[in-house]
Amino acid sequence: MQASPAFGHLICLVGLCLIFWHHGLMNISVPILVATSMMIASASATKAMNDKPTVLITGANRGIGLEFVRQLADRDWRIIATARSPDDAVELRGLATENPDILIEQLDVTDHKQVDALAERYKNQAIDILLLNAALGPTPKTAMSQLATLDWEVGRQSIEVNAIGPMKVSQAFMEHVQASQKKQIIAMSSDSGSFVAGSQAPILYHYKMSKAALNMYLHTLAFETRKHGVTIVMLHPGIVATNPGLSKMPGALKTADSVAQMLTVIDGLTPEDNGHFIDYRGESMPW
Numbered sequence: 001m002q003a004s005p006a007f008g009h010l011i012c013l014v015g016l017c018l019i020f021w022h023h024g025l026m027n028i029s030v031p032i033l034v035a036t037s038m039m040i041a042s043a044s045a046t047k048a049m050n051d052k053p054t055v056l057i058t059g060a061n062r063g064i065g066l067e068f069v070r071q072l073a074d075r076d077w078r079i080i081a082t083a084r085s086p087d088d089a090v091e092l093r094g095l096a097t098e099n100p101d102i103l104i105e106q107l108d109v110t111d112h113k114q115v116d117a118l119a120e121r122y123k124n125q126a127i128d129i130l131l132l133n134a135a136l137g138p139t140p141k142t143a144m145s146q147l148a149t150l151d152w153e154v155g156r157q158s159i160e161v162n163a164i165g166p167m168k169v170s171q172a173f174m175e176h177v178q179a180s181q182k183k184q185i186i187a188m189s190s191d192s193g194s195f196v197a198g199s200q201a202p203i204l205y206h207y208k209m210s211k212a213a214l215n216m217y218l219h220t221l222a223f224e225t226r227k228h229g230v231t232i233v234m235l236h237p238g239i240v241a242t243n244p245g246l247s248k249m250p251g252a253l254k255t256a257d258s259v260a261q262m263l264t265v266i267d268g269l270t271p272e273d274n275g276h277f278i279d280y281r282g283e284s285m286p287w
């Protein structure tokens with residue numbers, strides 16, 4: 001095992017201290033001893049901070065994001081669980097009350113200053129998985145809108161939240177991911193972003209467009225970051241019963257089942273999967 005540079009410095013300091021002590025220079029050796037203890041304390045604090053695998057999840061207050069918090073907490077991970085409105089995140093706050101390794105942070109992924117400020121606050125924290133989950137999903141009205149009734153504000157918001165937001169979070173936290181063991185960025189994509197697997201019908205205009213844009217952003221980013229050993233994967237979670245409408249869809253999965261399967265897929269990822277679009281069973285998705 002290789003000794004860390006901090007350990008080498010520590011040995012030197014203690015050696016110096018002993019020499020000064022031996023020569024009766026107590027006034028020099030005491031401050032050195034104090035500095036040494038502070039170094040040891042700070043080194044162990046940093047170690048403690050980086051001991052557990054860590055995930056940062058956007059949109060962690062409900063649905064798939066909240067279920068990832070639950071299941072990764074059961075695996076004893078440190079979880080930076082972000083939500084737009086932590087005060088309203090009752091279930092998430094309930095989980096955090098029982099588990100000091102769930103850290104709740106406010107984050108709207110469209111607020112780039114807030115994203116940068118959060119990245120700065122956690123600058124010493126390696127992040128093993130950056131889980132880009134937050135999204136603006138379709139409502140019954142926006143899902144069915146056609147050319148004459150498309151709401152362009154919803155279109156702009158969809159691209160801000162679902163494509164630019166995850167890309168901005170990736171930019172801000174890239175160094176944290178590179179500093180980790182697993183170095184994974186997992187984006188919750190959707191079959192709606194696929195030209196082939198998505199519904200072949202004039203529905204979900206804005207949502208489909210924004211998930212296709214997300215896929216292209218991260219697929220392109222995967223070429224840039226592979227030299228740093230980062231694995232970026234776009235993951236379709238299946239149709240997941242996170243709201244009453246989705247629960248009625250044929251084949252809808254329970255949220256817990258989808259997340260459990262996605263975690264198995266994430267566990268098995270290798271750098272060869274970088275830039276791929278896959279589903280909750282690990283099967284390849286067509287672009």
Ligand SMILES: NC(=O)c1ccc[n+]([C@@H]2O[C@H](COP(=O)([O-])OP(=O)(O)OC[C@H]3O[C@@H](n4cnc5c(N)ncnc54)[C@H](OP(=O)(O)O)[C@@H]3O)[C@@H](O)[C@H]2O)c1
Binds near residue numbers: 107236
């Ligand atoms: N459920 C499915 O069947 C399905 C299928 C395919 C793909 N997906 C994808 O899987 C992911 C999770 O799906 P879900 O069903 O769990 O979604 P959901 O229940 O609609 O939850 C969406 C989450 O995103 C957050 N969010 C929305 N806008 C945000 C913003 N500007 N900044 C930060 N957070 C924001 C929401 O926060 P608020 O509570 O504050 O609104 C909420 O926490 C999404 O990316 C979705 O597109 C889901």
